[in-house]
Amino acid sequence: MKMHHFRNVVAVVERGSLRAAARSLGLAQPVVSRSLKELEEELGVTLFERGRLGMVPTKAGELFVRRAKAIQAEYQRTLDELDQHRGVDKGSIVVACSGAALMGLLPLTLDRFRRRFPGVRVKVIEGTYPMLEADIRDGLIDLYFGPVTKPQQHTNMSIKPLM
Known part of the structure; x- marks a missing residue:
């Protein structure tokens, strides 16, 4: 698992679709789609129900997103602390x-x-x-x-x- 997996899953949940998530991240839709597929294979669970109207997180997806947001916040906090340590x-x-x-x-x-x-x-x-x-x-x-x-x-x- 890599940080972009967390970022991409959260973006899909917040935007409601692969296309909107990819656009907000400045990525091509196939890149985000491939990232989600890799993550689901690694975890052995389906994170989203895919439909014509967008993507809805499964129960496993909801659990993952909650932790993904916490991990992103902690990661950002770490970067901020390192900047502060350098006097920024x-x-x-x-x-x-x-x-x-x-x-x-x-x-x-x-x-x-x-x-x-x-x-x-x-x-x-x-x-x-x-x-x-x-x-x-x-x-x-x-x-x-x-x-x-x-x-x-x-x-x-x-x-x-x-x-």
Whole structure:
């Protein structure tokens, strides 16, 4: 398995078809198709149902895509950390907020963050903790600001009350 396999599968899911995925990646459609076929053979599962209206992930495909997104995020995080180690001020962070935190806390915080780290891209997602918990656990979201309905002890997460 190679990084382009993960990238291609995620692109097909996000775009809904081989043609649209290939176009978004700047590749020829047969290249993406061949990549998916190689991956399915390697894994021994069918990742997509192919139809006239596009491609829909199978249950195995849904499982694979969830992990593929996490792997892509971790890979990008690794590249960003190496850049930062070399003194390059760039990278990205994904912040999720509840509606109240988005309106009340984020504007001032985000403004200060951008002034201090101008080369860092910030992606903001609105949602509630239960809705976003899986993405937080998988490392697709770096920070969450908002109420946590039932705080639990998590081995890979730190929950700290702000107010």
